[in-house]
Amino acid sequence: MDFLELVQKRRSLRSYKPDPVEQKKLDYVLECARLAPSWKNLQCWRFIVVEGEAQKQALTTAYAETNPGRKALLQAPLIIVLCAVPAESEVYEGKDYMMLDAGLAMEHLILAAAEQGLGTCWQGLFSEEKVREILRVPQDVRVLAMTPLGYPAEERNPRPRKDLSQIVFKGSWGSSDS
Ligand SMILES: Cc1cc2nc3c(=O)[nH]c(=O)nc-3n(C[C@H](O)[C@H](O)[C@H](O)COP(=O)(O)O)c2cc1C
Numbered sequence: 001m002d003f004l005e006l007v008q009k010r011r012s013l014r015s016y017k018p019d020p021v022e023q024k025k026l027d028y029v030l031e032c033a034r035l036a037p038s039w040k041n042l043q044c045w046r047f048i049v050v051e052g053e054a055q056k057q058a059l060t061t062a063y064a065e066t067n068p069g070r071k072a073l074l075q076a077p078l079i080i081v082l083c084a085v086p087a088e089s090e091v092y093e094g095k096d097y098m099m100l101d102a103g104l105a106m107e108h109l110i111l112a113a114a115e116q117g118l119g120t121c122w123q124g125l126f127s128e129e130k131v132r133e134i135l136r137v138p139q140d141v142r143v144l145a146m147t148p149l150g151y152p153a154e155e156r157n158p159r160p161r162k163d164l165s166q167i168v169f170k171g172s173w174g175s176s177d178s
Pocket residue numbers: 010011012013067068069121122123124125126145159
């Protein structure tokens with residue numbers, strides 16, 4: 001599978017089989033996250049691996065009630081919670097590189113999971129305070145996102161994306177001529 005095929009294969013999946021994720025595969029995706037690039041190589045990210053039923057149920061409750069991601073969080077054997085330590089990144093010219101760095105690491109994990117035949121789904125609609133409490137995350141650490149991790153119980157067609165002509169400019173903003 002080349003990189004384009006991998007990127008095409010990855011979808012946000014919201015239905016999972018109960019089959020466990022092999023430790024080797026979990027280690028693999030976490031290693032891929034660990035090797036992500038970051039601002040000044042500060043590596044602000046932390047990952048919490050959640051597998052207990054009670055904790056999964058609590059995280060689902062912390063998640064917005066109207067969202068289909070709830071089912072995914074409950075069904076998947078694992079939930080990976082993305083945290084970040086603000087003191088291990090910087091805001092430069094108003095840009096919070098912590099968000100970029102942590103997002104990069106999480107996307108490494110997510111693409112590695114797709115390569116291993118595992119499903120994921122970024123989840124951002126949750127109460128940070130509730131998740132902080134459930135997982136005992138200190139106040140000086142941010143809880144940024146989570147994803148279920150497990151074997152998919154569904155296949156999904158790609159969602160539409162903007163054309164390259166809408167998102168790529170040549171030479172200057174808005175220009176299609178170089
Ligand atoms: C930062 C971020 C947060 C997201 N939060 C949620 C979420 O809370 N619930 C959900 O079901 N999907 C969530 N998504 C998934 C997006 O809806 C999904 O990536 C988008 O619709 C494109 O679909 P695809 O990932 O299948 O290509 C999130 C994605 C990102 C990148």
